Amino acid sequence: MQQFEQSMYKLILETSTNLPADVREAIQGAREQEDEGTRSALSLSTIADNILMAETNVSPICQDTGMPTFIVHCPVGANQIVMKKQILAAVARATKDSKLRPNSVDSLTGANSGDNLGPGTPVIHFEQWEQEEVEVKLILKGGGCENKNIQYSLPMELEGLGKAGRDLDGIRKCVMHSVYQAQGQGCSAGFIGVGIGGDRTTGYELAKHQLFRHADDTNPNAELRKLEEYVMEHANQLGIGTMGFGGQVSLLGCKVGVMNRLPASFFVSVAYNCWAFRRQGVLLDAQSGEIKQWVYRTGDSVPKPEVQEPVAASAVSGEPERREVVLQTPFSEEQIRSLRVGDVVIINGMMHTGRDALHHYLMDHDAPLDLNGAAIYHCGPVMSKDDNGEWHVRAAGPTTSIREEPYQGHIIKKFGIRAVIGKGGMGAKTLAALQEHGAVYLNAIGGAAQYYAKCFTKVEGVDYMEFGVPEAMWHLQTEGFAAIVTMDSHGNSLHAEVEKDSFAKLSQFKEPVFI
Ligand SMILES: O=C(O)C[C@H](O)C(=O)O
Numbered sequence: 001m002q003q004f005e006q007s008m009y010k011l012i013l014e015t016s017t018n019l020p021a022d023v024r025e026a027i028q029g030a031r032e033q034e035d036e037g038t039r040s041a042l043s044l045s046t047i048a049d050n051i052l053m054a055e056t057n058v059s060p061i062c063q064d065t066g067m068p069t070f071i072v073h074c075p076v077g078a079n080q081i082v083m084k085k086q087i088l089a090a091v092a093r094a095t096k097d098s099k100l101r102p103n104s105v106d107s108l109t110g111a112n113s114g115d116n117l118g119p120g121t122p123v124i125h126f127e128q129w130e131q132e133e134v135e136v137k138l139i140l141k142g143g144g145c146e147n148k149n150i151q152y153s154l155p156m157e158l159e160g161l162g163k164a165g166r167d168l169d170g171i172r173k174c175v176m177h178s179v180y181q182a183q184g185q186g187c188s189a190g191f192i193g194v195g196i197g198g199d200r201t202t203g204y205e206l207a208k209h210q211l212f213r214h215a216d217d218t219n220p221n222a223e224l225r226k227l228e229e230y231v232m233e234h235a236n237q238l239g240i241g242t243m244g245f246g247g248q249v250s251l252l253g254c255k256v257g258v259m260n261r262l263p264a265s266f267f268v269s270v271a272y273n274c275w276a277f278r279r280q281g282v283l284l285d286a287q288s289g290e291i292k293q294w295v296y297r298t299g300d301s302v303p304k305p306e307v308q309e310p311v312a313a314s315a316v317s318g319e320p321e322r323r324e325v326v327l328q329t330p331f332s333e334e335q336i337r338s339l340r341v342g343d344v345v346i347i348n349g350m351m352h353t354g355r356d357a358l359h360h361y362l363m364d365h366d367a368p369l370d371l372n373g374a375a376i377y378h379c380g381p382v383m384s385k386d387d388n389g390e391w392h393v394r395a396a397g398p399t400t401s402i403r404e405e406p407y408q409g410h411i412i413k414k415f416g417i418r419a420v421i422g423k424g425g426m427g428a429k430t431l432a433a434l435q436e437h438g439a440v441y442l443n444a445i446g447g448a449a450q451y452y453a454k455c456f457t458k459v460e461g462v463d464y465m466e467f468g469v470p471e472a473m474w475h476l477q478t479e480g481f482a483a484i485v486t487m488d489s490h491g492n493s494l495h496a497e498v499e500k501d502s503f504a505k506l507s508q509f510k511e512p513v514f515i
């Protein structure tokens with residue numbers, strides 16, 4: 001197995017930087033369904049551009065490496081102890097090379113291990129099989145979409161859908177609800193893996209395993225096939241769209257598996273995966289560890305899609321005319337109050353990153369610099385340092401903003417912040433603070449980490465490195481950073497609107513279908 005470690009390194013690199021063909025085709029299919037010029041269509045164009053950039057730059061598609069999860073099938077006699085050591089070594093090397101973000105955090109102290117190794121990370125499952133080769137599959141499933149996983153215990157009452165019983169129709173309701181509750185926060189349009197049965201642990205495991213199925217396969221179980229088809233057709237009528245901007249496509253794939261359960265329990269577990277559905281696998285020679293074959297068609301095997309100018313200003317039926325506003329930081333209250341939901345803002349100047357640790361810290365500490373009129377970017381980037389000690393941004397898409405809801409309003413007012421940039425939107429408390437203080441929430445395209453990294457022309461400095469790379473406060477010179485106003489200073493929130501509309505649509509699926 002001399003080549004096993006190198007093969008694992010290649011697998012990690014491919015998974016992190018080159019989205020497989022079936023996923024690309026699903027995204028391309030969504031682009032064809034969205035009306036040209038809408039927010040969702042433009043966002044999908046940015047996503048397509050980002051996928052190509054990641055492939056060309058051999059850099060992470062999304063900055064969030066997620067929880068690297070390896071599933072290994074090996075013949076009897078294969079040395080699992082050696083394989084595990086080599087997988088860990090390959091993970092550490094890929095992290096050092098900025099192909100993975102350091103993502104393993106001590107749950108009690110918050111300390112980042114720096115190399116993606118630590119108790120419970122990465123996840124490695126071994127299973128023996130009767131074939132001669134070794135197969136290793138890897139999924140990099142990000143934290144934002146992981147937070148949107150959901151487990152139902154039947155029978156139960158579901159908001160909008162009424163009673164869900166212990167039958168196929170009850171399962172149908174759970175799956176429809178799972179797409180609704182994710183809204184745009186898991187970087188829709190997503191893929192879902194559904195596990196019916198098992199216990200709380202194995203139900204989720206079964207759900208995650210469904211994500212390893214090929215996007216274009218057909219379920220051998222006729223009942224489940226019917227359910228998958230139903231969900232694909234109807235979940236896309238919820239109108240959530242790309243990033244929760246509203247649109248025709250909210251779901252890119254649905255795979256359902258079933259296992260036995262206990263008489264007393266009936267779980268339906270849903271694993272939600274963002275569009276940045278990074279999973280790949282290799283078949284290896286069991287003697288040398290050399291790669292013989294990729295498990296999923298590689299991304300470069302599909303024709304390159306046409307990429308439109310992502311923020312092209314255009315009037316679209318159903319959406320008010322889009323304004324494009326170029327702004328230089330720091331922003332004035334007047335500039336910000338003139339913005340309305342739907343405007344596209346192009347930012348130049350200094351931007352500061354800040355996410356969970358920083359927001360918590362700033363509640364009762366001073367900021368290291370003047371934030372009056374500033375733009376705060378909810379982002380945990382992938383960074384690298386060159387031989388001269390200079391930092392560079394390698395991947396830098398937004399993180400889910402709602403986690404900062406308990407802090408954001410206070411911090412906006414305390415420091416005079418005028419723009420908060422993130423994804424998925426924020427709640428009523430932040431909306432009130434935007435209105436009171438004169439600030440705005442800008443939604444960037446989740447997962448478009450290469451697209452945004454290109455906008456950061458220089459790293460001016462960093463504070464709080466002790467929080468770890470993703471949580472530190474990076475000060476970044478910015479050029480041409482485009483995002484959409486989804487919450488303005490006049491009390492309008494696109495997120496609240498889409499949630500309300502999609503809830504009304506969800507309620508239309510209340511009547512039994514599978515009886
Ligand atoms: O941790 C991140 O960078 C992003 C996360 O995956 C998210 O979707 O919020």
Ligand code: SF4
Pocket residue numbers: 062063064066141142143144145185186187274275276397398399400446447448
């Ligand atoms: S930021 Fe979005 S695309 Fe990236 S891992 Fe999180 S949910 Fe996925």
